[in-house]
Amino acid sequence: MVKNAAGRLVPRCVNGVDQTAFQGVGGYVPAGMKAKPRVSSCAEFPADGNKIVRSLADALKKAGLASGMTISTHHHLRNGDILTNYLFDTIKRLGVRDIRWYPSASFPVHEHLIRYLEDGTIHHIEGSMNGPLGRFASSGRMRGTGILRSHGTRYQAVQDGEVHIDIAVLAAPSADSFGNANGLTGPSACGPLGFALVDSDYADNVIVVTDHLVDFPCVPWHIQGNNVDAVVVIDSLGDPSKIVSGTTEITKSPDRLLIAEYIARFIEDAGIMRDGFSLQAGAGGINLAFLLSLKERMKRAGVRARFMRGGSTKYLVEMLREGLTEYILDGQAFDQEGIRSLAADPRHVNTSPFTSYNYHGKGNFASMLDAVVLGATEVDVNFNANVVTHSDGLLLHGLGGWQDCLFAKCTILAVPSLRDRVPIIVDRVTTLCGPSELIDVIVTERGIAVNPRRADLLKRISGSSLPIRSLTDMQTEVFALCGGRPAAPRLDENHCGAIVKWVDGTVLDSIYSLASH
């Protein structure tokens, strides 16, 4: 273990691969060349473009599936994903073991895979571990060490050659026999397929799996058939009712509504809301309520945004239609309205982790945003934040695009100051995911804390009637309510169950297994 620039102990070597410790934001300078995908030849593929293979098992065999390989999937089918569970059932049936699974995210539906983690079909997961899979990793029973990467870092790791994908198995709600694919139509329509871009560009073998085969050409081709080895048709990719997320409901919680109101007022009072501004808001309950409040303020002030970043929802689409934003730059669609708008409206533009998030590129969109509103599981009194573990040490969430978004000009975290009896403003975050220098504002129902590094923001907000407070002040109040400072979680500091990468591929923190196991 070595202490990194954030003061966190991190392993030097993970799953047999040497690691670089976090060196501070912008501290690590990459050198060398990007990864090189294998050269293919048209001579290996049918000239009529028909790459359909009878079954997923056949396609995997044709791709040379072997134990120890890295297999990637994308998460656009979210909790409705049937394909990934079917994929590992198939791999198990073929007697292959020790797979490194490289998903762009996992969902509770993937609890099915715990049996394969237990029996060794899957060696370890490099990707978000949500809910049940996170609990499994926290129990210390995963054979390898889990690696958490943000959406941008997942792209970066493949691009930089840190992760080599042997086989990408990509769910395609619409595809033609050549392998052109998108997520806009078909029974499992999910919106953009941007998270599969790096897989289709860099994997040795790319298998497109669809339940909605269309005649060539399948347009737009979010995945280009020229990168695809085989196309498999199955009955159903996913459960449509769970593909569109359930998070697009506006919160009814009074405290969360208050937080949303505070954020909207902050953005207005700090002068961030002005003609031509840009913003990213996700689909969480607070985010949607914030967006509605901001929308009213924009209308009242006659202000239009130049662009807003998705994940898109009907609320964002309404703003586009009403002319309150000129563009939506969208990485994922959270509801049917988002999917329909992306398919129909040229001002609703498909993006990928390459354009939006990749830190090892020549810039990205995330840092150009005027403001972003994100959540967190914990923040500490020094403005560091955690988004993957809870204060009891359990790993329960992935990073998503969270770290990538921290580079916005004003990064706002919306967090309740307590969840039941759990204080959210802690002395030291259980897991460091976001360094304080990138976190500008923390909004709770008790008030708004502005990072002292942002003297400019403090000055701009000085005339506002908003309750600007210090984090320690709010923490003291919450500790009194909760009956004092909580005990430290009991963790096994000899067993690192997973690590958290920073956007440049360095190691930001370690996630220890729970001590009771």
Add this chain to the structure above:
Amino acid sequence: MNTRAQGAAGRNDAGSRSDCYVEVAITRRSGITIDLTSKVEALYGDSIRLLVNDVLHTIGIAHARVSMLDQGAVPFVIAARVEAAAARALGGSCRPYPTPVLTKPNTTDRHRLRRTRLYLPGNEPRFFLNAGLHAPDGLILDLEDSVAPAEKDAARILVRNALRAVDFNGAERMVRINAGAMGLDDLREVIPQGVHVILIPKCESAADVASVAHAISSICAETDRNDPVYLLPIIESARGVVNAFGIASASDTICGLAIGLEDYCADIGVQRTREGKESAYARAAIVNAACAAGVQPLDSVFSDVTDMPALLVHARESKALGFKGMGCIHPRQIGVIHDAFAPTQQEIEKAQRIVRAFESAKEARSGVTVLDGRMIDMPVVLQALRTLTLAVSLGLVSAIRNSAGSSRRVSNEDRKDDAHAE
């Protein structure tokens, strides 16, 4: 270890966040054993066990088996649930456990603003902690309609603890007691805990007020409480409407008169509608009776918590009828009602012109205020001053013209003369 008596309290179902379920089985020996399953075991497990022990020892129980399912309840809630379970085991009552006082001192005033009063169900602790952050003028811990009959005892303990542990963030501390004899039991728990206003439900006569006022004075005398406890009778029946003036003037601690329209409409056998024609008489009668008695007329709640535009319309009407505030059943209603009851720009400007005319008349030592060639009566001047005082306190105008001091003096006089002037 045979069990002598047992009792249970609290909740453990899907909706029971921030609560806990406790079973206390009193035994003959072996001390206290605690079987705890808690959502926050890692963070507060040890502290919960210490608290449970402390509560039982204070109550005077030395031997018991405690089984507890905790959904993240804070200490004052755990203490209330353990005490309620123990009291039930002991046949109904036990020595109270004094949960630590965490509230900041907070005083009130008979004439303070009461634009919004937010109802919190008395047996649902998850709403308590942050209610004050939504900045209503008053927070009501409700022991009446929102509490199931079988839970009245548990709610009373929970509300008593909440009055000690929850910071109301400057909101007036209100409790709605039960009607009749049960209400007098409620008073014994809450009056010593610094409650500011007691809401008397289903009030039908001056005698209803008198019995509550009498009970409060004796509890205050027993517990050395010297500051006043104000009363807010709620009229919820045809009979109550008829007796409204008698009720509003039944005690000099009455600060307002409220109407409860759900029950009133049921009493006269009609459906409550959004337009409210069916209660036009009752509402007007309440406003008139309250003004005659020199107390604040306060309107009922608006039941649709999702329709904010309709709430705004309703609240503006309510203000136009003469009410000084409304009840709220969701915090998001608070801001809308405050906006509706704030003086409009037009009202402020008119009030400023009247006050200016009044002050020039004073400077000219003329007894008659004249504006635009018309004589202005004193009650109108006083009303204008009240509008301006409210506008200043809401930050709608920076200060009243000339010195703030002089206007405050006038406005104090105006208060004394309130009943007289109106």
